[in-house]
Amino acid sequence: MDNIIIFDTTLRDGEQSPGASLDIGEKLQIARQLALLNVDVIEAGFPIASPGDFQSVSNIAKEIRGVSIAALARAMEKDIDSAAKALEKAEKPRIHIFLATSEIHRKYKLLKAKDEIINLAVKAVAYARKFVEDIEFSSEDASRTEMDFLAQVVESVIAAGATTVNIPDTVGYAVPEHYASIITGLKEKVKNISKAVLSVHCHNDLGLAVANSLAAVKAGAKQVECTMNGLGERAGNAALEEVVMAIKTRQDYYRCSTRIKTRELTNSSRLVSVLTGMRVQRNKAIVGENAFAHQSGVHQDGVLKERTTYEIMHPEDIGLQKTKIVLGKLSGRHAFKERIKELGYDLTEIEFEKAFEEFKRLADKKKEIFDEEIEAIIDTEKMEIPHIFQLESLSISCGPNVVPTAGVRIRLSDGSVADNATIGDGPIDALFKAIDLATGISGKLLDYHIQAITSGKDAMGEVYVNVDIHGKNVKGRAVSTDIIEASAKAYLNALNKVAAK
Ligand SMILES: CC(=O)SCCNC(=O)CCNC(=O)[C@H](O)C(C)(C)COP(=O)(O)OP(=O)(O)OC[C@H]1O[C@@H](n2cnc3c(N)ncnc32)[C@H](O)[C@@H]1OP(=O)(O)O
Numbered sequence: 001m002d003n004i005i006i007f008d009t010t011l012r013d014g015e016q017s018p019g020a021s022l023d024i025g026e027k028l029q030i031a032r033q034l035a036l037l038n039v040d041v042i043e044a045g046f047p048i049a050s051p052g053d054f055q056s057v058s059n060i061a062k063e064i065r066g067v068s069i070a071a072l073a074r075a076m077e078k079d080i081d082s083a084a085k086a087l088e089k090a091e092k093p094r095i096h097i098f099l100a101t102s103e104i105h106r107k108y109k110l111l112k113a114k115d116e117i118i119n120l121a122v123k124a125v126a127y128a129r130k131f132v133e134d135i136e137f138s139s140e141d142a143s144r145t146e147m148d149f150l151a152q153v154v155e156s157v158i159a160a161g162a163t164t165v166n167i168p169d170t171v172g173y174a175v176p177e178h179y180a181s182i183i184t185g186l187k188e189k190v191k192n193i194s195k196a197v198l199s200v201h202c203h204n205d206l207g208l209a210v211a212n213s214l215a216a217v218k219a220g221a222k223q224v225e226c227t228m229n230g231l232g233e234r235a236g237n238a239a240l241e242e243v244v245m246a247i248k249t250r251q252d253y254y255r256c257s258t259r260i261k262t263r264e265l266t267n268s269s270r271l272v273s274v275l276t277g278m279r280v281q282r283n284k285a286i287v288g289e290n291a292f293a294h295q296s297g298v299h300q301d302g303v304l305k306e307r308t309t310y311e312i313m314h315p316e317d318i319g320l321q322k323t324k325i326v327l328g329k330l331s332g333r334h335a336f337k338e339r340i341k342e343l344g345y346d347l348t349e350i351e352f353e354k355a356f357e358e359f360k361r362l363a364d365k366k367k368e369i370f371d372e373e374i375e376a377i378i379d380t381e382k383m384e385i386p387h388i389f390q391l392e393s394l395s396i397s398c399g400p401n402v403v404p405t406a407g408v409r410i411r412l413s414d415g416s417v418a419d420n421a422t423i424g425d426g427p428i429d430a431l432f433k434a435i436d437l438a439t440g441i442s443g444k445l446l447d448y449h450i451q452a453i454t455s456g457k458d459a460m461g462e463v464y465v466n467v468d469i470h471g472k473n474v475k476g477r478a479v480s481t482d483i484i485e486a487s488a489k490a491y492l493n494a495l496n497k498v499a500a501k
């Protein structure tokens with residue numbers, strides 16, 4: 001089966017994403033991860049661009065072994081000299097020369113005629129061959145270049161010594177059938193085409209970068225240039241993870257493979273996202289948070305019965321532990337039952353139905369229901385917690401230069417009330433201490449968290465506590481628009497569970 005060469009340009013074109021610049025150390029960190037991912041080529045940078053980029057290419061070239069390291073250069077001797085110097089220590093150096101060939105670029109940007117472009121390209125390739133054997137030539141804006149002229153350029157640079165010829169869709173103008181026809185056309189028109197690797201490099205201006213790259217692969221391209229998370233100039237480049245997983249998942253159709261260790265995809269994506277500060281959208285294919293998450297009951301039921309009903313890839317294959325079942329208002333009984341089982345509960349049918357009803361009620365107010373919330377629902381439902389201690393009133397005094405003080409009035413099950421007040425390290429500490437005094441039960445707070453379950457300034461706050469009472473972990477939960485009241489009630493909820501026993 002044919003191998004498709006994966007040329008990663010996260011560190012060069014990826015860094016051209018506005019807002020994604022990386023320092024020298026960060027680039028080296030990403031290069032190490034790309035080596036673990038087993039890409040075939042790392043385009044480390046554009047050495048003439050800045051002393052930092054030169055240093056970064058040079059550091060990567062020195063350290064990374066087993067992977068080709070490419071450096072970009074315009075069709076100019078000073079750029080090629082700089083690239084060659086930065087690559088001096090590379091085990092497998094590649095100089096990547098680009099020159100635009102389309103009429104628009106010739107006329108307005110380069111101010112050069114067709115024959116001048118060919119001369120410049122040939123001279124640059126021949127010059128670069130003095131330094132290294134592995135030369136890539138990119139015909140910038142190839143997809144908007146006249147087909148016959150493009151074929152002439154490609155034939156000339158191969159004759160001059162280019163070992164890879166790249167056909168960039170620089171402005172994301174191509175569509176799959178059109179782009180594939182360029183590849184097929186070059187295979188037919190260029191006599192020496194078999195002497196070089198035919199490569200593609202697609203931009204995502206129309207959201208077609210991956211589709212175009214794959215159409216080119218189907219038409220016979222042997223190298224795909226891409227970036228992690230689809231970073232790149234403007235709307236980005238073809239996303240490496242999507243190209244690779246499409247080839248792997250649809251091997252029946254593409255009849256080729258890559259050397260990528262796909263289990264490193266998630267790590268690579270996260271590292272690039274953290275270091276560039278470019279967040280991956282939740283619904284991004286392959287590496288988005290939702291890519292292996294199922295939210296609706298019908299899908300969850302299907303996946304729980306047989307994963308392949310709604311999944312075309314194994315999450316393990318991209319380095320995730322497992323499929324995520326997100327419990328929310330669209331979930332059904334199958335998914336809820338499965339999660340309860342995973343949490344270690346064994347409920348009767350009646351307990352289950354009551355818990356499910358309560359879960360749905362809560363899910364109507366919240367986007368996602370977490371495990372501790374399910375535990376709190378079940379504990380409440382199962383134990384039918386009696387209100388042995390009920391909060392009658394509370395007062396809190398706190399603020400800058402004020403000793404936090406809390407006072408509570410608790411009604412006990414025999415109808416009597418207990419009033420207590422005390423100070424603490426903060427309002428919650430004071431409040432819980434006052435409740436301890438009033439109830440006579442002493443709890444040690446292990447965990448406390450609060451979240452808004454409705455929107456707006458008057459949102460409902462939901463408080464969870466995990467309390468150690470006599471060496472046992474007890475959870476409590478309560479909801480109120482007053483978060484101090486919710487805190488007191490959550491704590492009392494935990495104490496009531498113990499008192500009930
Ligand atoms: C399609 C791509 O993504 S290509 C890569 C694009 N990446 C970058 O541009 C990032 C790094 N770039 C840089 O740091 C700077 O642009 C540099 C260092 C390369 C050049 O900076 P400057 O010398 O100040 O030139 P500037 O960028 O303003 O203009 C580009 C010049 O290169 C010329 N040029 C553009 N492409 C090429 C090429 N492939 N071969 C030869 N000359 C070229 C332009 O015509 C222009 O020349 P002019 O000054 O005679 O008009």
Ligand SMILES: CC(C)C(=O)C(=O)O
Nearest residue numbers: 098138140168170201
């Ligand atoms: C340098 C080339 C390959 C490029 O980035 C483009 O044409 O988009």
